[in-house]
Amino acid sequence: MKKLTNISLALLLVIGFISCGNSQNQSKEVKAIGNKQTATIAKNISATEFQQIINSKKDVVVLDVRTLEEVAAGAIEGSTHLDIYDPKFKQTLEGMDKDKIVMVYCAVGGRSAQAMQMIKKMGFKEVYNLSGGIRAWQNEGKPVK
Secondary structure (H helix, E strand, C coil): CHHHHHHHHHHHHHHHHHHCCCCCCEEEEEEEECCEEEEEEEEEECHHHHHHHHHHCCCEEEEECCCHHHHHCCCCCCCEECCCCCCCHHHHHHCCCCCCEEEEECCCCHHHHHHHHHHHHCCCCEEEEECCHHHHHHHCCCCCC
């Protein structure tokens, strides 16, 4: 009997670890709101994937969270500048449409990863971070303005 209990416990632990084995690069939560369920997607993606989503989806907001000095060196066409260090950063995000897809990038991906998590926590349904930032974008020969 004790052996059966130990095996059952071990099996439950293995199942638990497998179900929690979601990658660091992405997260997907399902929230119940009334009788509706909405998915929250927050995912790091490559420059190619980033460009494909921008080109193929309608309700997309591309946020450049770098400083003005960094933006002056080049930015992704159609992006909106919103400096993560601006004291009104979060307040500005709160005024945005949470149903739109948010694409976020910075220089190398650190600040935009932070912004992605913040945006996700604010209830946006879909947010993507450009892995490697604009540097990865440029290294793949993608255009900047």
